[in-house]
Amino acid sequence: MLSLRQLFLLNNAQTSFTPRMLHIERAEGVYLYGPDNKAYIDFVSGFAVSNVGHRHPKVVQAIKDQVDRYMHLAVYGEYIQSPQVLYATKITSVLPESINSVYFVNSGAEATEGALKLAKRYTGRSKIISCNSAYHGSTHGALSVMGNEYYKEAYRPLLPDVHFINFNEEADLHTIDEQTACVIMETIQGEAGVRVADTSYMQALRKRCTETGTLLIFDEIQTGFGRTGKLFAFEHYDIAPDILLLAKGIGGGMPIGAFCANRDIMSVLADNPILGHITTFGGHPVCCAAGLATLNAILEENMMAGVDEKEALLRKELQHPAIKEIRGKGLMLCIQLDSFKQVEEVSKLCIANGVIVDWFLHCDTAIRIAPPLITTDEEIIKACEVIKNALTEYNNKAK
Ligand code: PLP
Numbered sequence: 001m002l003s004l005r006q007l008f009l010l011n012n013a014q015t016s017f018t019p020r021m022l023h024i025e026r027a028e029g030v031y032l033y034g035p036d037n038k039a040y041i042d043f044v045s046g047f048a049v050s051n052v053g054h055r056h057p058k059v060v061q062a063i064k065d066q067v068d069r070y071m072h073l074a075v076y077g078e079y080i081q082s083p084q085v086l087y088a089t090k091i092t093s094v095l096p097e098s099i100n101s102v103y104f105v106n107s108g109a110e111a112t113e114g115a116l117k118l119a120k121r122y123t124g125r126s127k128i129i130s131c132n133s134a135y136h137g138s139t140h141g142a143l144s145v146m147g148n149e150y151y152k153e154a155y156r157p158l159l160p161d162v163h164f165i166n167f168n169e170e171a172d173l174h175t176i177d178e179q180t181a182c183v184i185m186e187t188i189q190g191e192a193g194v195r196v197a198d199t200s201y202m203q204a205l206r207k208r209c210t211e212t213g214t215l216l217i218f219d220e221i222q223t224g225f226g227r228t229g230k231l232f233a234f235e236h237y238d239i240a241p242d243i244l245l246l247a248k249g250i251g252g253g254m255p256i257g258a259f260c261a262n263r264d265i266m267s268v269l270a271d272n273p274i275l276g277h278i279t280t281f282g283g284h285p286v287c288c289a290a291g292l293a294t295l296n297a298i299l300e301e302n303m304m305a306g307v308d309e310k311e312a313l314l315r316k317e318l319q320h321p322a323i324k325e326i327r328g329k330g331l332m333l334c335i336q337l338d339s340f341k342q343v344e345e346v347s348k349l350c351i352a353n354g355v356i357v358d359w360f361l362h363c364d365t366a367i368r369i370a371p372p373l374i375t376t377d378e379e380i381i382k383a384c385e386v387i388k389n390a391l392t393e394y395n396n397k398a399k
Pocket of ligand 1: 136
């Protein structure tokens with residue numbers, strides 16, 4: 001009889017030769033539990049998903065209630081399904097008035113795909129601009145706008161007419177012109193190793209897009225739903241996008257994504273051809289019910305209120321000679337170290353000692369810190385202690 005570990009390696013397609021292989025039996029709040037009941041603080045929120053913690057009771061209840069009514073009924077966009085309608089209504093109520101239509105999909109990459117199609121169809125243009133070190137998902141369209149050649153090379157040909165600029169570099173904005181359908185950008189670059197742009201840059205970007213009739217797509221798949229202390233990170237810059245991408249945290253642990261825009265822009269998907277974007281499971285009623293409960297919990301339980309203080313606490317606690325820099329905003333942070341080996345070994349030590357951390361797709365010399373918004377000060381202090389001890393242990397071994 002093969003062990004679960006052996007079966008995992010045998011029957012589940014692998015994404016690398018070095019999977020974490022952490023076996024988790026259950027999860028609650030900020031904790032994951034192994035088969036031996038060993039507790040781990042999830043200091044990455046399942047990769048920026050569990051903003052409200054794992055299995056938030058209101059989310060769990062909403063899922064149970066919805067499962068008792070119905071699950072899948074029909075392809076997206078045909079039937080009136082109350083969880084979809086109520087969640088879209090709630091999302092638009094917390095967005096600027098100009099963004100008043102929500103198209104639900106199943107994931108972040110699908111939100112990217114839908115938005116790129118929408119921008120091309122609405123503007124009648126084909127030129128797309130993205131950023132170096134950007135990450136918007138792994139499907140073909142999303143891969144085309146990924147700013148890292150290493151991951152793309154083997155999968156060419158990809159989408160044509162995609163151009164790259166440097167994030168936060170105002171001099172590059174002239175690349176945006178009257179032929180440009182859209183600029184797609186993360187409001188804070190995540191997989192690049194948490195890079196925050198200047199407000200002046202973001203405002204100049206908005207201005208240039210408006211001047212040239214280019215649609216500005218903000219990818220808030222990682223930054224959205226309170227992670228940076230505001231519901232959406234674009235609020236820090238006092239601007240709004242034309243198309244907003246959401247996923248990860250918006251399902252409270254269930255798979256759902258969305259691209260949101262003005263009704264006029266979105267309407268082109270319904271005409272010439274009709275069914276301009278199709279998804280069977282997009283806006284699954286159980287996921288929408290979970291999402292609505294998630295957003296309600298964030299707002300009703302004031303989860304964003306303590307984010308700035310928690311960031312300050314993390315910055316205060318994470319003082320160690322091995323840490324070169326702490327970057328980020330709110331609870332989307334990273335600690336910059338020296339090498340991948342150090343990041344890898346320190347992460348292993350942290351996990352062995354009950355704190356889950358990780359690194360980034362385009363920056364493997366920094367450790368990802370993105371705890372759930374509900375993490376208490378005590379848990380933050382405890383997790384920081386584990387991280388600092390791991391850094392010291394690594395340093396001592398390396399000597
Ligand atoms: N966009 C950003 C900024 C992301 O961080 C991710 C996932 O990490 C995606 C898009 C893709 O989302 P998904 O993995 O749900 O396709």
